[in-house]
Amino acid sequence: GVVARAVSPGELEDAGSPLRREVERLMARWASSRPMAPMGFLVQLEPFSFAGERRYVVAEAGGAVVGFLAAVPVYARRGLFLEDLLRDPSAPNGTTELLVDQAMRTAAAEECLYVTLGLAPLAGPVRRGLRAAQRLGARLYDFQGLHAFKAKLRPDGWAPIYLVYPPGGRGLVAIYDALAAFARGGLLRFGLSTLLRGPAVVFEVLGWLLIPWTALLALAPAARWFPSPAVKWAWVVFDVCLAPAMLRLSRRHGQTLSLVLAALVTCDAALTLAQALLFNLPRARGAFELAAVGVAVAAPAAAAVLLWSARMHRQGLARRPRQGEPRDHARAPTITD
Structure with a gap:
């Protein structure tokens, strides 16, 4: 079976440790398995930065790492943000949920007031143009699948997230700038890498x-x-x-x-x-x-x-x-x- 356990930052801070190498192999395989090229900005995969501040959970089966979770505290609100969640494709069903469960137990032990899995982009009531973008981009990014996964955990509530730009600015320019940030600054290069x-x-x-x-x-x-x-x-x-x-x-x-x-x-x-x-x-x-x-x-x-x-x-x-x-x-x- 699969066993999830919390691990200390010290087990992952050393780049040469066996556990760190296993997690890095998992990360590399995950990144390569995505339809799109690796993204930056809010979704850049950097689970070992400020390792001492993070909370880590690994799922193991037969002595091998089949899942990994990295969370960061939201100190001002006494919360825990489950930032990175990876699962091996050969891992049994329920591995991801097991990681979340162990992270929730960690949050409870630290007396956190809430836990969040973060954004579910283009979910909920969005404008017609964004709905079209959701449908067109579904083959590259599973917007509905991500929302459905988070919804099945039955959250107490959903908080809308907005893209804000200065008065007199243009919404399309703001959207372009946000996309360029996620694309690590170059939409053309990102698109070519994805192709x-x-x-x-x-x-x-x-x-x-x-x-x-x-x-x-x-x-x-x-x-x-x-x-x-x-x-x-x-x-x-x-x-x-x-x-x-x-x-x-x-x-x-x-x-x-x-x-x-x-x-x-x-x-x-x-x-x-x-x-x-x-x-x-x-x-x-x-x-x-x-x-x-x-x-x-x-x-x-x-x-x-x-x-x-x-x-x-x-x-x-x-x-x-x-x-x-x-x-x-x-x-x-x-x-x-």
Whole structure:
């Protein structure tokens, strides 16, 4: 079974201690398993900073760490904020709840007045634009799942959290600044890092985009765009097979399927480039046709990069010891008992 126990800061302050190394492996695996690149600001994972002020709980099974919790006191309000909550994907169900239970016992022993798990972003009554952002971002960040987890612990209350900006300021600018802070200062770099992880939604989008692209190929005049009708229909058949395979990869990422698709799309990119250089560019008429050839060359090349990057990311994850998974993204102290 799983046993949760409170550990003293001294057991984790030494970077060379066995327990510290186990927790760090769990943290690394958790960070790699997220669809998005690591975030900063309120959700930056730094459980060992000011270790002497923190409260720690580990969950162990068979002598291995399968869960970890780091909490910080809210001194002015005599509370305890459960800041970092990580669970190994192979840990039994209930491990996270066991960590919370042990932290609650610690809080009771210290006579804390409340315990909070922090933010549940975009939960509760939010404006239409934010609701749309919640739906669109659900594949990368499980807003509803995080809220549901915290709700099942039956808190005594929920405290709304607001984004505040100066009078005369613009709300969209404030939202952008907040997002940039979470993205460690660079939204473009953060977005690119997330794409290179190969989240499932990326391959789903690629799969659906292949459908209209394949229709365009089928309707395009063979004599104008292809060396021969046979080449045209070979490309059409290839994309007809590629689209459902890409959609399948988005639903269940298999190493064999990802390898096959990465190899096929790489060949697609190389052959498309060769056709563009030898056939399409010499015959291109005007900016529109040049742009069409550019898209035809760039799309499979970008898809190949994403497929290989996602495969390498998952291979690195698989080689690590099975030591970590979800952490509740919650960092702002809220009064949620």
